[in-house]
Amino acid sequence: MEKFETFTYPLDGNLYINLTSKCTNECTFCVRNEKSDYFGHKLWLAREPSAAEVLERIPADISCYREYVFCGFGEPTVRLNVLLQIARELKRRGATTRLNTNGQANLIHRRDVTGELAGAVDKINVSLNESNAADYAALCRPAFGEAAFDALQDFARRCAERGIDTWFSVVDLIGAEKIEQCRKIADSCGVPLKVRPMIGSK
Numbered sequence: 212m213e214k215f216e217t218f219t220y221p222l223d224g225n226l227y228i229n230l231t232s233k234c235t236n237e238c239t240f241c242v243r244n245e246k247s248d249y250f251g252h253k254l255w256l257a258r259e260p261s262a263a264e265v266l267e268r269i270p271a272d273i274s275c276y277r278e279y280v281f282c283g284f285g286e287p288t289v290r291l292n293v294l295l296q297i298a299r300e301l302k303r304r305g306a307t308t309r310l311n312t313n314g315q316a317n318l319i320h321r322r323d324v325t326g327e328l329a330g331a332v333d334k335i336n337v338s339l340n341e342s343n344a345a346d347y348a349a350l351c352r353p354a355f356g357e358a359a360f361d362a363l364q365d366f367a368r369r370c371a372e373r374g375i376d377t378w379f380s381v382v383d384l385i386g387a388e389k390i391e392q393c394r395k396i397a398d399s400c401g402v403p404l405k406v407r408p409m410i411g412s413k
């Protein structure tokens with residue numbers, strides 16, 4: 212697989228920040244399984260960028276982009292410290308920041324990191340993907356096994372409680388019955404559920 216240094220890429224009026232190619236999931240549907248690019252952007256990284264290298268690629272006029280989104284061919288919270296450094300600087304410059312995540316940051320770092328995200332990240336989209344732990348494990352193949360499903364719910368709940376605009380996403384392919392179950396999970400966590408067509412890696 213050819214690799215690149217696509218640390219940022221524009222899409223739909225937002226600037227996406229691609230921090231890593233590592234992920235704690237191995238989703239069966241992940242776009243990176245089939246493609247080396249996403250809407251023409253080559254996202255497999257030859258190496259991981261420093262915060263300074265990403266910030267060099269942020270425009271002086273921060274209003275050029277609607278949102279600055281941590282999302283690429285890996286799980287952004289794997290690189291939590293770099294993510295926070297960039298997000299804090301973006302906030303200082305007046306940007307709106309969003310994180311697209313598998314919701315496993317507290318498992319990855321073995322502590323509650325939601326307090327660090329609050330104040331740096333305005334919006335968090337947690338991929339729920341499934342309606343129960345066994346099906347989630349089969350679909351997303353998490354390194355943490357079925358425990359990942361409860362953990363991502365707890366993560367989303369805590370983010371929302373800290374005042375971050377947080378929501379779950381699922382793809383419509385799972386069907387109406389499962390979407391209804393996902394809606395109940397989202398309600399119990401105090402976050403909305405967004406149902407989207409199956410494109411993208413998050």
Ligand code: SF4
Binds near residue numbers: 241243283284413
């Ligand atoms: S879809 Fe997202 S969470 Fe799943 S393997 Fe790909 S990058 Fe990781």
